[in-house]
Amino acid sequence: MIVGDLAAGELRRRLRGSGLRVRIGPVVAEVRSSFGVVESAMAMHYAAHHVATHAEFADFHVAVSPPFGPRRWIKRQSLFHFNGNVAFLPLAATQAFALLEWGLNWCISSHCHQFLIVHAAVLERDGKALILPAPPGSGKSTLCGALVACGWRLFSDELALIEPNGDRLIALPRPISLKNESIATIAGFWPDAAMSPVVHETAKGSVAYVRPPATSVRLAGRPAGPGWIVLPQYVKNAPTELSPLSRCEAFMRLVDNAFNYNVHGRAGFDTLADLVAASRCFRFRYGGDLQEAVRVFDALAAAP
Amino acid sequence: MSGDPAPGILFEALRDVDRLGAAYRDWESLIRQARAADLLGTLAVRLATRDLLGHVPAAPRAHLTGALYRCRAQEAAVRREVEAVRGILQPLHIPVILLKGAAYVMAELPPARGRMFSDVDILVPRDALPAVESTLMLGGYATTHPHPYDQRYYRRWRHELPPMQHVKRMTIIDVHHTIVADISGVHVDTAALFAAAVPLAAVPGMHVLAPVDMVLHSATHLFRNEDLTHGYRDLVDLDALLGRFGADPAFWSALPARASQLGLGRPLYYALHWTWRMFGTVAPAPVTAAVAAHAPPAGSRWLMEKLVERALRPDARHAATLWARRAMYVRGHWLKMPMPLLAWHLTVKAFRRDEPSALP
Amino acid sequence: MHDDPMWCPVAPDAVAWREWEGEVVLYNHATGDTHHLDPFGGSVMLSLLRHPGGIRMRALLQEISAGFETEPIAQLAGDVERVLADLARLHLAVRTTA
Numbered sequence: 001m002i003v004g005d006l007a008a009g010e011l012r013r014r015l016r017g018s019g020l021r022v023r024i025g026p027v028v029a030e031v032r033s034s035f036g037v038v039e040s041a042m043a044m045h046y047a048a049h050h051v052a053t054h055a056e057f058a059d060f061h062v063a064v065s066p067p068f069g070p071r072r073w074i075k076r077q078s079l080f081h082f083n084g085n086v087a088f089l090p091l092a093a094t095q096a097f098a099l100l101e102w103g104l105n106w107c108i109s110s111h112c113h114q115f116l117i118v119h120a121a122v123l124e125r126d127g128k129a130l131i132l133p134a135p136p137g138s139g140k141s142t143l144c145g146a147l148v149a150c151g152w153r154l155f156s157d158e159l160a161l162i163e164p165n166g167d168r169l170i171a172l173p174r175p176i177s178l179k180n181e182s183i184a185t186i187a188g189f190w191p192d193a194a195m196s197p198v199v200h201e202t203a204k205g206s207v208a209y210v211r212p213p214a215t216s217v218r219l220a221g222r223p224a225g226p227g228w229i230v231l232p233q234y235v236k237n238a239p240t241e242l243s244p245l246s247r248c249e250a251f252m253r254l255v256d257n258a259f260n261y262n263v264h265g266r267a268g269f270d271t272l273a274d275l276v277a278a279s280r281c282f283r284f285r286y287g288g289d290l291q292e293a294v295r296v297f298d299a300l301a302a303a304p
Numbered sequence: 305m306s307g308d309p310a311p312g313i314l315f316e317a318l319r320d321v322d323r324l325g326a327a328y329r330d331w332e333s334l335i336r337q338a339r340a341a342d343l344l345g346t347l348a349v350r351l352a353t354r355d356l357l358g359h360v361p362a363a364p365r366a367h368l369t370g371a372l373y374r375c376r377a378q379e380a381a382v383r384r385e386v387e388a389v390r391g392i393l394q395p396l397h398i399p400v401i402l403l404k405g406a407a408y409v410m411a412e413l414p415p416a417r418g419r420m421f422s423d424v425d426i427l428v429p430r431d432a433l434p435a436v437e438s439t440l441m442l443g444g445y446a447t448t449h450p451h452p453y454d455q456r457y458y459r460r461w462r463h464e465l466p467p468m469q470h471v472k473r474m475t476i477i478d479v480h481h482t483i484v485a486d487i488s489g490v491h492v493d494t495a496a497l498f499a500a501a502v503p504l505a506a507v508p509g510m511h512v513l514a515p516v517d518m519v520l521h522s523a524t525h526l527f528r529n530e531d532l533t534h535g536y537r538d539l540v541d542l543d544a545l546l547g548r549f550g551a552d553p554a555f556w557s558a559l560p561a562r563a564s565q566l567g568l569g570r571p572l573y574y575a576l577h578w579t580w581r582m583f584g585t586v587a588p589a590p591v592t593a594a595v596a597a598h599a600p601p602a603g604s605r606w607l608m609e610k611l612v613e614r615a616l617r618p619d620a621r622h623a624a625t626l627w628a629r630r631a632m633y634v635r636g637h638w639l640k641m642p643m644p645l646l647a648w649h650l651t652v653k654a655f656r657r658d659e660p661s662a663l664p
Numbered sequence: 665m666h667d668d669p670m671w672c673p674v675a676p677d678a679v680a681w682r683e684w685e686g687e688v689v690l691y692n693h694a695t696g697d698t699h700h701l702d703p704f705g706g707s708v709m710l711s712l713l714r715h716p717g718g719i720r721m722r723a724l725l726q727e728i729s730a731g732f733e734t735e736p737i738a739q740l741a742g743d744v745e746r747v748l749a750d751l752a753r754l755h756l757a758v759r760t761t762a
Contacts, residue, residue, distance in 0.1 A: 026366075028363075057331060057332050057361065057363040057364055058332055059363065059366075059367070061336065083336055083339055083340055084336075084340060085340070111367070111370060112366070112370065113369075113370030113371075113373045113374055114366040114369060114370050246684065246685050246687060247684035247685060247687075248684055248685070248687040248688070248689050248700050249700070251682075251684075251689050251700075252689065252698075252700045255698050261698075262377055262381070262696060263370075263373050263374050263377045264373060264377070265376070265377055265380065265693060265696075266680050266691060266693055269680050269689075269691035269698065270680065273680075273682045273689065276684075277682070277684070380693070380696065381696060384694075384695065384696060
């Protein structure tokens with residue numbers, strides 16, 4: 001059964017009661033929230049995700065709820081709970097879904113040490129992974145949205161999960177987060193995108209989420225092998241340019257963006273090195289022409 | 305055992321890890337409780353040692369092996385950090401005693417396996433404190449609490465320097481010059497601790513506390529202020545120490561006298577009483593008899609309730625009561641995780657140290 | 665021989681490395697650090713790793729010059745010394761008194 005099969009009342013009942021359990025790729029998250037905005041966002045973005053029963057093992061138990069005390073009513077706030085404990089400082093209640101998504105990112109990147117986890121967008125074509133490691137502001141999320149719009153399978157817009165032996169990448173399809181100008185850009189490029197209402201005045205500006213395509217969610221169990229590692233750089237109005245990237249530099253970029261490289265020690269070095277050795281590595285600069293950008297990546301996928 | 309209320313799945317699992325075989329069904333609750341009690345690594349190590357990890361279903365097993373990886377990496381990081389501190393302080397030619405987690409790792413004591421220690425704690429002679437502080441600063445450590453109020457708080461009330469953090473490695477060192485016996489602020493005789501300290505062969509210039517002192521310190525730390533934060537976890541460690549040192553009869557015969565000498569009779573009483581109640585650990589009769597003199601006044605049931613409650617705390621069903629507690633702050637920790645990266649998706653700097661426990 | 669010092673890799677068993685396009689990435693478990701060395705630095709480091717028991721400067725210079733365009737030995741020596749000093753600072757190499 002998928003979340004979309006639940007009647008509206010049932011979804012609410014679970015979120016406000018014993019928890020809604022969703023399978024997200026390799027993990028099951030149990031989510032609780034009394035916020036209406038979380039309920040509607042879950043209904044939209046996780047519609048295609050499988051519901052797990054309470055008999056199945058849940059990896060993370062999270063909740064987003066109002067605090068007790070005056071901030072429950074006045075200048076309403078939301079708090080993120082993990083395993084029964086508050087984990088972060090509160091956010092405005094309007095940002096409750098964003099808080100949940102950020103909290104889930106934290107859960108996975110802090111605890112899923114069976115993987116080597118890199119801060120990167122990952123997409124798939126023909127069984128091969130396109131990895132876009134990049135710090136915020138590099139345009140990775142916009143690119144990710146555009147590629148997904150044009151048929152690339154979404155693995156994740158934020159977290160590359162790499163299996164230490166064999167270098168397979170594991171999919172973790174979740175809503176794509178867009179910020180500021182990127183929101184309008186993707187709305188224009190991908191008119192059919194299911195996008196939740198924009199939330200303003202977060203510390204990162206305006207944030208909106210795009211629902212992952214149902215096929216990406218349905219195929220989440222299918223891993224990908226190494227394909228391409230591309231460092232994107234957005235420079236307004238610059239011409240689109242794909243240029244070779246040295247493997248050493250690609251490697252160091254993955255290390256710099258890895259959450260748990262040191263947890264894996266030498267095995268972490270070998271895992272990333274094997275991944276880099278088996279991938280084609282590029283630098284990609286683009287200036288906002290998403291059609292052109294997608295053409296470049298499609299050409300990469302088509303090349304022998 | 306006495307008629308204590310059933311304290312929960314974690315408690316039972318750690319008491320008898322062999323029952324966690326292929327037929328075990330409560331993995332989800334167990335993992336949650338273990339994580340909440342900071343004992344996931346310990347549980348994983350015990351399962352691994354008994355060759356039981358292979359029987360654990362894949363989904364919970366991922367959490368256990370993940371914890372094992374983290375602990376192993378953390379232990380390597382502790383060793384490197386201790387070596388770095390040794391090198392920095394070596395020119396001062398003063399004795400340095402490693403405390404707590406760093407001591408367990410370097411002395412290869414049982415609590416080290418599976419635990420994640422986040423700081424290096426050292427004990428130095430009080431008059432060497434200024435030199436130690438300035439030497440550490442030259443070695444790249446900076447104070448984490450620049451505010452004068454915090455400085456006073458640490459120096460005056462906690463009898464230690466405010467934690468110092470290495471600017472590059474982001475690792476934290478806590479420098480103590482005394483061990484406080486209890487909430488009244490009575491100091492333990494530090495010179496006596498140094499006199500009995502055991503040198504570490506692998507780390508010239510560094511020592512660990514003598515076994516009796518290490519147990520007494522652990523007990524003091526656990527029961528100080530009767531606060532019992534992480535009480536269950538610390539009790540597990542203490543029990544492991546008793547198990548290791550207790551094989552030597554000389555340890556037991558020295559223990560009560562040393563406790564009296566250092567004024568730590570009450571913590572020792574609690575330590576023996578609670579390791580017996582929770583784990584069935586039995587001290588030799590003469591020891592328990594000698595220590596009985598330090599028992600608290602009758603009617604301290606509140607302590608039992610609190611301890612049992614802490615042991616039960618990991619149970620998710622009690623989450624509703626957590627609003628009354630302070631928020632848990634995720635402590636910046638040991639591994640060279642890119643902290644700016646971890647914070648990337650958070651709106652404010654959300655990772656903070658644990659708040660200091662109740663002010664005296 | 666005071667002008668032919670011996671250099672050793674610090675913990676050869678603790679080191680893992682890969683070489684791509686002449687550059688080297690290297691992990692040192694003894695420090696937990698990961699390094700990216702350019703072709704010259706990489707070549708010096710790999711020479712050291714080929715001689716875990718230590719290699720004298722003259723022999724090292726010969727190995728290095730075999731891999732690069734010949735330059736005046738004095739200049740090469742200076743460059744190699746600078747790299748060795750960097751590697752020492754990174755706890756990858758150590759000059760022994762042997």
